[in-house]
Amino acid sequence: MIRTRAGAALGAFLVLVLLHLVAVGAGIDVLRLATKPLLMPALAAFAAARGGPRLLVGALACGWAGDVLLEIGGTVAFLLGMGCFAAGHVCYLKLFAARGAFRGARVRLRCAGYAVVWAALVAALWPGLDAGMRVPVACYSLLLAAMAAGAFGLGRTGAAGGLLFLLSDGLIAAGLADWPRPPGHDLWIMLTYAAAQFCLVRAVQAAPERAAPPAGAYGGEAPADRPRTRPLTTE
Secondary structure, X not given: XXXXXXXXXXXXXXXXXXXXXXXXXXXXXXXXXXXHHHHHHHHHHHHHHXXXXXXXXXXXXXXXXXXXXHXXXXXXXXXXXXXXXXXXXXXXXXXXXXXXXXXXOOHHHHHHHHHHHHHHHHHHHHHHOOHHHHHHHHHHHHHHHHHHHHHHXXXXXXXXXXXXXXXXXXXXHHHHOOOOOOOOHHHHHHHHHHHHHHHHHHHHHHOOOOOOOOOOOXXXXXXXXXXXXXXXXXO
């Protein structure tokens, strides 16, 4: 039964993505507006049917709210939508941290690499952004880069999801900065976005939640000032 529900939800998500991409590419506004608000609910239904944590469904709900707000248009709606996506990234960060994505010897190097990407992107976009958009875009993109760095710690699928999200939002930011748009600009934004969310869902589902190491744990090694055996007692 669970597999049936999950398969039906996944099938619905893939069909909706296909229909939405066709609508974007062909300029069918009615179909585009009808399908976009259904993408994340279908993916959330798939995640829930597979026993995904509530926080994962919450991240997708934030994505749904962001999708709807971005379709309204205007600066206020755009900023609110960006705030919703930021809340979704916070949900993802908590999920990744609970699965050990920020542990390991190379985590600092990985985070430093994504920090360099963030700084380079913001520096390149800054001159072309409106004054009122510069700080919100810089703050949001920093959170996005942190999410992508965490996703990288969940393996190839997670890494792909984080990078695709960076690419999707990077294309949106390039449009805000009035950079030349590549052919199929809007189509690429939605294709990479849908793929990113799906990859992140699969990465979270595939990674078991890990308990945090207890306070004072020494990784199996006793410190020099602590006895390795119980002291002898006399009666």
